Amino acid sequence: MAKINKKELIINAAIKVFADKGFYNANVADVAKEAGVADGTIYLYFKNKDDLLISLFETKMEEILLRFSSLLDSNQSAEEKLRQFIHLYFQMIEEDQNLAEVFQVELRQSSKFLKDYHNQKFIDFLNLIGDILHQGQSDGQFKTDISIHTMKLIIFGALDELARQWILTEDPQENLKQTADQTSNILIRSLLV
Amino acid sequence: MAKINKKELIINAAIKVFADKGFYNANVADVAKEAGVADGTIYLYFKNKDDLLISLFETKMEEILLRFSSLLDSNQSAEEKLRQFIHLYFQMIEEDQNLAEVFQVELRQSSKFLKDYHNQKFIDFLNLIGDILHQGQSDGQFKTDISIHTMKLIIFGALDELARQWILTEDPQENLKQTADQTSNILIRSLLV
Amino acid sequence: MAKINKKELIINAAIKVFADKGFYNANVADVAKEAGVADGTIYLYFKNKDDLLISLFETKMEEILLRFSSLLDSNQSAEEKLRQFIHLYFQMIEEDQNLAEVFQVELRQSSKFLKDYHNQKFIDFLNLIGDILHQGQSDGQFKTDISIHTMKLIIFGALDELARQWILTEDPQENLKQTADQTSNILIRSLLV
Amino acid sequence: MAKINKKELIINAAIKVFADKGFYNANVADVAKEAGVADGTIYLYFKNKDDLLISLFETKMEEILLRFSSLLDSNQSAEEKLRQFIHLYFQMIEEDQNLAEVFQVELRQSSKFLKDYHNQKFIDFLNLIGDILHQGQSDGQFKTDISIHTMKLIIFGALDELARQWILTEDPQENLKQTADQTSNILIRSLLV
């Protein structure tokens, strides 16, 4: 019998339940049921309900950061990297809609209302975009009259909003790949020298 | 002495309290206290706590739509209108940070989890941007190879993210007007033919 | 209709329930039921379950202190006062067995385990005995080779243990008045010069 | 290497933990940790948490009874025996404060609230005092107008209360031996013909 990692099991259940009902409307019992464990078991792995959300985020964000990081290690141009970044972003949204929903909605809450939670991983993620912009400016590919700080927020905000609409309208017909292409074109158009 | 509109009084109290503690962490009693009325009084004007949030949004959104609408009535170019739209957006964020926070955080939650709430006002707001883009394309000022649907989400997402960062970091030093200018430049650069 | 003091109502219910099941085995719901109020009502008058026990003690102890204090105001001899003190002690045990049980058992617990609770009222009570002993020594009626501190503890301990046995064995046949007389005789015999 | 008696190991851990936190506030896991065994191990030696407390009491009480019993076997006078009884009582309190605390506080609770527990060992202990009083009356050393039943409770109550104060105030300066002497004097003064 395969050994199950229960912490991961619970986190994945939580993603599903939180995506479905929202963090505040979901009960710990809901998560336990979804995970197929007893209520109390959750408290063997997480300090409390808040900690479950934070752990969920930290764990998944690490995976995500790892996946995106490989993009920056390559020898490609900044433009190419940005296109790939955008593609990967939408691809991941498509792959795990539940996780996307939790990140979209719950983390915005949590970053404000969970005590003592400084969201370093999210900052790291934004900086991945910043690094690409940096490279582009250094290479002379991107305009230098643009604040990297402002631009990385614009890019992330754009992607995030497009993702939200796709998730909320639940329109699987809509082609996320085309959206990615078009978004890439628009954003890069304003960056290139 | 002017007759006080109690509904508005409660809504403004709610904005403050929800901004401070978040919708789910705020109690109806907190709002009542802030408004200087009894708990039960709130239920004379709102069906329940959810309804208070929705009413809050509807009321304020109407004011906002009104304010933005006047922009579109003028005879200015689409570019000029977009610049003014962006400026007004940041100006309003600066004017009423509490309201901005509630919109940022709580409405995202609620649009998903409040039963039976179809957020028409928000769609109307997005369409204001759409209208500008439309005009720009009709006038031959904006490129026509760009999907208006995608572009309006990109623009709103960018503004929204910049606003969030400004609110969360609570850095009053940061000049929102400069950010508005820069953002206008970037976005318009990708739109102009 | 007579206005009911709900705080007192709940305290009296708590006395009965705590005496019956013990503080730790009793549920707040039990107390609420006994008081004929909703569970939540208890929290309008008491911070939490611990606070209910402490308030109970403080309230009743005040009544008791008042009752005993009148003894000391009189012009009687120390011997007479001590006899009356002992009689009143057993009389009160007999009058309100439930309260006696709670004091006997629960307060011993609580004085050790309820956080930040310094049991001043109990010290005051012990000092009533100390005052009598003082008077007796000043008047030359009681021996002065006896430490008042030790003696007041001996007296209280003796009364307390006799009360406990009477309560626990629940033997209403046993005449508490006779016990009081005998105890008075024994204790005073060791005090008189 | 001596085989460790695990039952005793657990009992001694329980004494420490119960003295520290109280029976109801202490967890079985706390006791297990203190004993250096697994939680489940405790249930190999004790039926449940209540049984642990009762076994603890029975075991220790047997040791205590044994120690006190030797006093009665000697050829000393009742007065001398009572003095030694009192000295040994305070000596044991001093030797094992934790055990004293558990007996003081927890057993009072438990004798009322642990189901089906008739505290025979405590009755035996009280009867040790009764036996001394009996001898004193038979030998013509002690007054016969005093009820042995009442007097043994007075003596135990006095000792018990003095012990409690010493434990609670945690004043190691206070000389228990002196207290023992003084208490002996006082109590015997009321007994001697």
Added chain:
DNA sequence: GATGAATGAGCCTTCATTCAT
């Protein structure tokens, strides 16, 4: 015998909502 992960019943407490005044 020993372990300790897992269980799940149970309880304190909160808080949206009601309603007698």
Added chain:
DNA sequence: AATGAATGAAGGCTCATTCAT
């Protein structure tokens, strides 16, 4: 219309106990 005391359902969390290893 306004109040705010009272309600009671609901949920996070604890912890004594079990049992597969």
